[in-house]
Amino acid sequence: MRRDGPRSLSFYGLAAFFALFVLFLYGPTLTILVLSFQGPQGGLTFPLNGVSTHWFSRLWAGLGVVDIWAAFRRSVALGLVVMVLTVTLAFFAGLAFRKGFRGQGLLFYTAVASLIVPSIVVSLGIGLEFRLLDEAIKALAAATGWSLLQDHGTVMGLFSSGLGAHLTWTLPFGLLIMFAVFNRFDRAYEEAARDLGADGPRTLVHVVVPIILPSLVGVALFGFTLSWDELARTSQAIGGRNTLPLELQGLTTTVTTPEIYALGTLTTGVSLLVIALAFSTFLWLQKRRARRTLLPGG
Amino acid sequence: MSLASERAMPVPAAAAARPAAAPGLAAQARRQRRLAYWQAAPLALVFLAFFAVPLALTLMVSFWEYNEYEIIPSFTLQNYADVFEGCFSGGDLCTTFRTYLSTLKFCLLAWAFTLGIGFTVAYFVAFHVRSSAMQTVLFLLCTIPFWTSNVIRMIAWIPLLGRNGLVNDGLMALGLTRAPIDGLLYSDFAVVLAFVHLNTVFMIVPIFNSMMRIDRSLLEAARDAGASDWQTLWTVIVPLCKPGIAIGSIFVLTLVMGDFVTVGVMGGQQIASVGKVIQVQMSYLQFPAAAANAVVLLGAVTLVIAGLTRLIDLRREL
Numbered sequence: 001m002r003r004d005g006p007r008s009l010s011f012y013g014l015a016a017f018f019a020l021f022v023l024f025l026y027g028p029t030l031t032i033l034v035l036s037f038q039g040p041q042g043g044l045t046f047p048l049n050g051v052s053t054h055w056f057s058r059l060w061a062g063l064g065v066v067d068i069w070a071a072f073r074r075s076v077a078l079g080l081v082v083m084v085l086t087v088t089l090a091f092f093a094g095l096a097f098r099k100g101f102r103g104q105g106l107l108f109y110t111a112v113a114s115l116i117v118p119s120i121v122v123s124l125g126i127g128l129e130f131r132l133l134d135e136a137i138k139a140l141a142a143a144t145g146w147s148l149l150q151d152h153g154t155v156m157g158l159f160s161s162g163l164g165a166h167l168t169w170t171l172p173f174g175l176l177i178m179f180a181v182f183n184r185f186d187r188a189y190e191e192a193a194r195d196l197g198a199d200g201p202r203t204l205v206h207v208v209v210p211i212i213l214p215s216l217v218g219v220a221l222f223g224f225t226l227s228w229d230e231l232a233r234t235s236q237a238i239g240g241r242n243t244l245p246l247e248l249q250g251l252t253t254t255v256t257t258p259e260i261y262a263l264g265t266l267t268t269g270v271s272l273l274v275i276a277l278a279f280s281t282f283l284w285l286q287k288r289r290a291r292r293t294l295l296p297g298g
Numbered sequence: 299m300s301l302a303s304e305r306a307m308p309v310p311a312a313a314a315a316r317p318a319a320a321p322g323l324a325a326q327a328r329r330q331r332r333l334a335y336w337q338a339a340p341l342a343l344v345f346l347a348f349f350a351v352p353l354a355l356t357l358m359v360s361f362w363e364y365n366e367y368e369i370i371p372s373f374t375l376q377n378y379a380d381v382f383e384g385c386f387s388g389g390d391l392c393t394t395f396r397t398y399l400s401t402l403k404f405c406l407l408a409w410a411f412t413l414g415i416g417f418t419v420a421y422f423v424a425f426h427v428r429s430s431a432m433q434t435v436l437f438l439l440c441t442i443p444f445w446t447s448n449v450i451r452m453i454a455w456i457p458l459l460g461r462n463g464l465v466n467d468g469l470m471a472l473g474l475t476r477a478p479i480d481g482l483l484y485s486d487f488a489v490v491l492a493f494v495h496l497n498t499v500f501m502i503v504p505i506f507n508s509m510m511r512i513d514r515s516l517l518e519a520a521r522d523a524g525a526s527d528w529q530t531l532w533t534v535i536v537p538l539c540k541p542g543i544a545i546g547s548i549f550v551l552t553l554v555m556g557d558f559v560t561v562g563v564m565g566g567q568q569i570a571s572v573g574k575v576i577q578v579q580m581s582y583l584q585f586p587a588a589a590a591n592a593v594v595l596l597g598a599v600t601l602v603i604a605g606l607t608r609l610i611d612l613r614r615e616l
Contacts, residue, residue, distance in 0.1 A: 008527070010426075010527060011426050014418065014421070014422040014426055015422065015426070017418055017419070017422065018419055018422050018423070018436070021415060021419050021440075021498075022439060022440075024495065025439075025440070025443050025495070026443065027458075028451065028454030028455050028457075028458055028495070029443070029446070029450065029451060029454050031454060031457050031458060031464070032450070032453065032454045032456075032457065035457055043462075044456060044457060044460065045456075045457045045460055045462045045463050045464075046457060046463075046464060046467070088340075089340050089341045089344065090341070092337040092338070092340065092341070093337060093338050093340075093341035093342075095334075095337050096333075096334040096335070096336075096337035096338035097338070099330055099331065099333070099334040099337075100331075100334065101331060101334040101335055101338060103342075104338070107338060107341070107342055107345070110342075110345045110349065110350065111341075111345065113349075114345060114349045116548060116549065116552045116599070116603065117349075117353070117552075117556075117596065117599070118552060118553075118555060118556020118557075118573065118595060118596070118599060119556055119573075120556050120558055120573040120576050120577060120592070120595075121353070121356065121556065121576075121592045121595060121596055122348075122349065122352065122353075124352075124356060124576060124580060124588055124589065124592050125349075125351075125352025125353050125355060125356045125592075126348055126352045127580065128352065128355050128356060128359055128585060128589065129351060129352045129355050131585070132355060132359075164344070164347060164348030165348065167344050167348060168344075168345070168348050168349050171341060171344060171345070175341070200333075221445065222445075225445035225446070226445075228447075229445075229446065229447040229448060229449075231448065231449060231559055232556075232557075232558070232559055232573075235577065236577070236580050245447060245449055248447070248449050248450070249449050249559065249562075249563065252449065252452075252453055252563055253567065260453060261453075264447075264450040264453055264454070267446075267447050267450060268446050268447060268450055271445055271446040271447065272442075272446070274445075275442060275445055
């Protein structure tokens with residue numbers, strides 16, 4: 001616990017524990033990463049029968065009846081929409097909480113509840129809601145005879161119930177991050193901007209957003225990755241067209257070749273790419289700020 | 299929050315002090331407050347449409363009747379009677395109690411392991427790593443897997459725990475077992491392992507957050523007063539980490555209580571859980587029955603959280 005002097009014995013014990021934990025955390029994923037390059041004759045376990053990209057090319061050609069690439073595209077599109085909405089809604093809600101408004105306690109605890117209520121319950125609720133909505137539309141169609149409503153299928157879908165289900169999971173994280181950010185935000189910057197004659201929107205765009213931009217990148221990271229991997233909340237609330245994680249869960253019981261590892265490597269690759277992108281943006285923003293601070297007026 | 303206190307300040311007093319500027323200031327404060335409602339509205343609407351209303355509908359439908367084709371508006375307690383069928387007649391445990399008991403077992407095991415591991419990891423990074431850059435790197439190392447797919451991280455145990463997996467191969471090579479052990483994968487053990495693997499991060503983050511807020515001079519004081527490292531840990535650090543421990547515990551317990559994916563994949567679809575019961579009833583379109591189960595589950599989760607939140611004020615922790 002000392003900041004100087006020689007390391008104690010407990011340091012080495014704890015360091016070893018930490019190393020084992022990291023191995024436990026990453027080991028299994030690294031195993032399937034290696035096994036996805038299994039040779040054509042290889043199976044789901046070691047040893048490696050040669051090294052090839054055979055299973056990736058099989059994956060590229062599609063996995064039997066499941067259109068995995070359509071699911072892939074759907075998940076990317078949904079993830080991007082969830083990301084943009086999470087950043088925008090959480091940012092403005094964070095500003096509102098800073099000012100204070102009636103019902104802020106209720107809204108805050110609703111957000112926290114949305115995070116900890118079991119996903120299956122949320123999913124079931126949204127599923128029910130949209131089914132009842134369908135029934136209501138059908139009843140309306142029968143009662144009025146409006147041709148517009150006659151061959152109504154379902155309002156359930158990727159960008160209605162699916163999007164809502166994802167937002168109940170990503171928005172609480174976004175909001176909690178915004179709380180942490182604004183708790184540490186120095187109001188003097190805004191006051192200075194106001195004293196210099198900037199109005200509200202200008203202060204926001206030229207002062208507040210640039211200062212908290214790295215944190216907004218963090219919120220975006222949560223928004224995309226949590227949506228990209230979301231499974232439990234989507235399960236009952238998506239209708240006919242599945243997202244990638246749902247297809248993947250289905251495949252765990254049917255696919256018995258390393259194709260599923262190839263798919264695992266691919267989805268993890270997308271996650272890691274997004275994480276790397278977020279981190280490098282974060283570091284770039286920090287560096288740019290440091291440089292600008294060093295060159296006053298530059 | 300400073301604006302909250304400004305708002306609490308009586309306006310007449312301000313008006314008396316500066317009569318000329320007061321109307322402008324009051325108008326501005328009013329505008330700001332109106333703006334706050336507009337800024338919070340989209341978020342509130344999303345939670346209303348996709349969280350509050352769905353929960354209310356679930357409660358409503360749990361009292362409805364159903365047959366093979368449709369669900370029928372009604373008010374019946376039959377669905378709840380079905381959930382607890384045979385539970386109060388004595389003799390063997392009913393299905394629902396057995397399921398909850400099995401879930402309780404997973405909860406306790408997952409909680410104990412994630413807490414033990416999470417606390418140790420957080421303690422190491424917070425108090426034994428000296429440079430703050432290194433602390434950030436190690437902390438991120440623990441959280442990065444959280445942003446990758448849970449299903450993939452479960453599947454990843456197959457090549458390790460399977461019949462011909464690395465663990466069995468290793469045990470046989472060492473001569474510890476003669477035949478491969480079957481119960482490593484698709485068993486209670488695998489389920490708990492996956493819970494710990496996936497959920498320890500939910501302990502590490504809040505506990506680490508609590509630890510970083512501990513004033514380091516308290517630790518110096520403890521040492522100057524003659525406390526050993528252990529005594530400092532138990533009498534200073536652990537009590538100050540209580541909020542973090544409570545938040546982490548809420549996350550882990552509620553995740554395990556409502557889980558159906560981990561139990562499904564790691565249990566080879568053979569182990570019961572409340573979430574799985576709900577999922578199966580949904581797939582048979584028995585919505586009122588599923589809704590009744592969901593309401594009971596929600597009640598159980600609320601009880602657990604009510605017990606734990608007595609310990610903390612969440613908003614002060616951010």
